[in-house]
Amino acid sequence: MKKVKKLKGLRKRNAISGYLFILPFIVGFLAFMVKPFFQSLYMSFCNVELGAGSFKMGFAGIANYLRAFTVDTEFNRLLAEEIWRMSYNALAIMVFSFFVALVLNQKFKGRAFVRAVFFLPVILSSGVILGIEYDNSLLASVQDTIQQSTGNASITGVIEEILMTSGIGGEVFDIVFEIVDGVYDVAIASGIQIIIFLSGLQTISASMYEAAEIDGCTKWESLWKITFPMISPLFLVNWIYTIVDFCMRSDNAVIEKISDTMIVDLNYGFASAMSWIYFLVVILIIGISSLIISKGVYYYD
Amino acid sequence: MTKNTAVIRENFWERNKKSGGFLLKKQAKKVSVSVIRAVLLFGMCFMILQPILNKISISFMAEEDLYNSMVISIPEHFTTANYQLANQFMDYWKTLGNTTLISITIAFLQILVCTVVGYGFARFEFPFKKFWFACVMLTIIIPPQTISTSLYLHFRFFDILGIFKLLTGNTLNLRGSVLPYYLMSAGCMGLKNGLYIYMIRQFFRNIPKDIEEAAYVDGCGTLRTFLQIMLPDAKPILTSCFLFAFVWQWTDGVYSKMFLGNMKLLSTQLTQIGEKLSNYLMYTLGEPSGASVGYTQCIVSTGTLMVILPLLVLYLFAQKGFVESLSSTGIKM
Numbered sequence: 001m002k003k004v005k006k007l008k009g010l011r012k013r014n015a016i017s018g019y020l021f022i023l024p025f026i027v028g029f030l031a032f033m034v035k036p037f038f039q040s041l042y043m044s045f046c047n048v049e050l051g052a053g054s055f056k057m058g059f060a061g062i063a064n065y066l067r068a069f070t071v072d073t074e075f076n077r078l079l080a081e082e083i084w085r086m087s088y089n090a091l092a093i094m095v096f097s098f099f100v101a102l103v104l105n106q107k108f109k110g111r112a113f114v115r116a117v118f119f120l121p122v123i124l125s126s127g128v129i130l131g132i133e134y135d136n137s138l139l140a141s142v143q144d145t146i147q148q149s150t151g152n153a154s155i156t157g158v159i160e161e162i163l164m165t166s167g168i169g170g171e172v173f174d175i176v177f178e179i180v181d182g183v184y185d186v187a188i189a190s191g192i193q194i195i196i197f198l199s200g201l202q203t204i205s206a207s208m209y210e211a212a213e214i215d216g217c218t219k220w221e222s223l224w225k226i227t228f229p230m231i232s233p234l235f236l237v238n239w240i241y242t243i244v245d246f247c248m249r250s251d252n253a254v255i256e257k258i259s260d261t262m263i264v265d266l267n268y269g270f271a272s273a274m275s276w277i278y279f280l281v282v283i284l285i286i287g288i289s290s291l292i293i294s295k296g297v298y299y300y301d
Numbered sequence: 302m303t304k305n306t307a308v309i310r311e312n313f314w315e316r317n318k319k320s321g322g323f324l325l326k327k328q329a330k331k332v333s334v335s336v337i338r339a340v341l342l343f344g345m346c347f348m349i350l351q352p353i354l355n356k357i358s359i360s361f362m363a364e365e366d367l368y369n370s371m372v373i374s375i376p377e378h379f380t381t382a383n384y385q386l387a388n389q390f391m392d393y394w395k396t397l398g399n400t401t402l403i404s405i406t407i408a409f410l411q412i413l414v415c416t417v418v419g420y421g422f423a424r425f426e427f428p429f430k431k432f433w434f435a436c437v438m439l440t441i442i443i444p445p446q447t448i449s450t451s452l453y454l455h456f457r458f459f460d461i462l463g464i465f466k467l468l469t470g471n472t473l474n475l476r477g478s479v480l481p482y483y484l485m486s487a488g489c490m491g492l493k494n495g496l497y498i499y500m501i502r503q504f505f506r507n508i509p510k511d512i513e514e515a516a517y518v519d520g521c522g523t524l525r526t527f528l529q530i531m532l533p534d535a536k537p538i539l540t541s542c543f544l545f546a547f548v549w550q551w552t553d554g555v556y557s558k559m560f561l562g563n564m565k566l567l568s569t570q571l572t573q574i575g576e577k578l579s580n581y582l583m584y585t586l587g588e589p590s591g592a593s594v595g596y597t598q599c600i601v602s603t604g605t606l607m608v609i610l611p612l613l614v615l616y617l618f619a620q621k622g623f624v625e626s627l628s629s630t631g632i633k634m
Binding site for chain 1: 335338339341342345346348349350352353414417418420421422424425426427428430433436437439440441442443444445446447448449451452454455484485487488489490498523548549551552553554555568569571572605608609612613616620623624
């Protein structure tokens with residue numbers, strides 16, 4: 001009886017110190033997240049008018065949401081395009097980073113250097129610098145015209161043309177070409193994912209592969225039967241990280257439209273409504289896809 | 302050893318014959334794999350490094366070189382004028398000082414708070430723990446743009462439970478000061494703070510429970526366990542998180558624009574550099590057309606280089622801190 005009571009006391013003390021430790025987060029969350037979060041939700045149902053030194057909100061029902069879906073000419077298209085782009089880019093990033101992690105896990109000369117290079121984009125292509133890279137579309141078009149006028153066709157361009165005119169499954173090739181053209185973007189976006197996969201690969205014990213090899217398992221088989229299941233939990237982590245990362249990027253067309261509406265048009269209500277729609281869609285995608293992936297995840301211990 | 306290899310090499314064909322061609326096949330496979338790997342990796346490394354190299358070569362070009370189709374990577378008229386111009390537009394040294402100060406203090410504050418919170422989530426059992434951790438995950442997923450409007454209004458008419466209004470009759474206008482961002486960092490709501498909490502929690506979870514219990518038996522209190530036993534162990538992951546916080550703060554545009562707009566920071570200055578060039582050409586030099594696309598690009602490249610150069614140096618020295626400790630956390634779902 002006494003023992004139980006004492007344990008209860010310890011547990012209580014543990015709970016109190018636990019809450020003390022996470023107190024900064026709770027305070028910050030309540031002050032800087034919950035209030036703005038609900039305010040922006042409320043704002044999305046309102047017409048916000050900015051006056052000198054104050055702002056007025058008039059309740060407008062679901063007018064902003066209706067406007068986003070039915071009146072605004074761009075929003076639906078941008079949203080669909082972004083999600084489509086996100087899904088195949090995220091897939092490409094997963095495949096690419098898994099492949100690179102496999103290669104970087106082997107032993108060869110200059111491995112440390114190559115690893116450093118692959119991780120470099122995480123540091124250099126973040127924040128505003130990424131945005132600046134994308135602002136250069138104007139220059140890219142100038143370069144294109146120069147290239148066309150001088151007659152220097154790129155190899156990928158020629159292959160693209162040949163395959164396109166041969167008329168085999170144009171739709172599928174379109175996506176493939178877009179990924180090939182955007183392989184730089186994929187490489188730049190997969191720094192963290194490579195490291196996560198790599199750390200997972202290093203935790204698989206070598207004895208497992210050895211045993212498989214003695215039993216006559218080829219490298220290809222052991223990739224599918226050992227490596228894949230062992231790091232499958234990391235696929236889930238990487239998938240979620242990739243999607244979140246993609247949604248937050250400032251070159252995202254939907255995010256751009258939202259900030260434009262907010263800063264240029266000063267239409268806070270409509271901007272809030274759009275960002276809420278976007279947020280809900282992203283949550284939905286993350287939820288559904290992680291549910292599907294977690295079905296196939298294998299936990300060793 | 303050398304004698305041994307010589308013997309092996311001498312016998313290679315003989316041994317190959319004995320093994321029925323298996324040895325040759327194996328050797329050929331090994332060589333071809335490493336050749337393919339080398340080519341692939343070289344290509345991909347080049348692809349990642351090429352834009353940086355390209356920027357370096359452009360930044361030393363005079364304007365006429367940009368339009369000369371003979372000049373591709375080595376400038377014909379070598380000049381450092383671009384650097385001087387970019388320096389002038391960004392007010393480089395002062396801005397660099399500002400950015401360094403802000404990035405270091407913010408990163409330090411964020412990691413300090415995130416460590417405490419991450420430790421709390423990892424080592425204690427308390428009611429609603431799952432709920433609060435879900436909130437941490439939520440802060441990772443919500444785009445800052447969603448709440449930026451109301452945050453703006455929040456700090457424009459800042460008040461804590463109506464205290465200031467009671468005292469001075471008016472709310473505080475914290476817009477344009479650095480205080481809001483420090484407050485947010487102290488409350489774990491800064492840039493990617495949820496991610497740091499997650500990473501730190503992951504690290505602390507892997508420490509065996511026995512250590513804590515042994516310390517408890519020896520009469521070590523909760524706080525002392527944290528400070529003297531857990532923290533020294535966590536140095537690598539904390540360094541890694543600090544470096545991330547520093548770098549991401551350095552290049553961040555969203556939060557800097559929202560809260561630190563009045564302060565000259567490298568990231569915000571860099572986004573305005575093209576505009577400044579146009580203004581400079583039009584009003585100071587009196588050129589009617591402003592800056593051409595190519596020349597703007599050249600100055601922007603130079604500016605970008607100047608912004609990322611300190612980070613590059615940091616990465617060269619602290620590369621281990623970034624990569625190795627991140628992989629040591631054993632991230633899992």
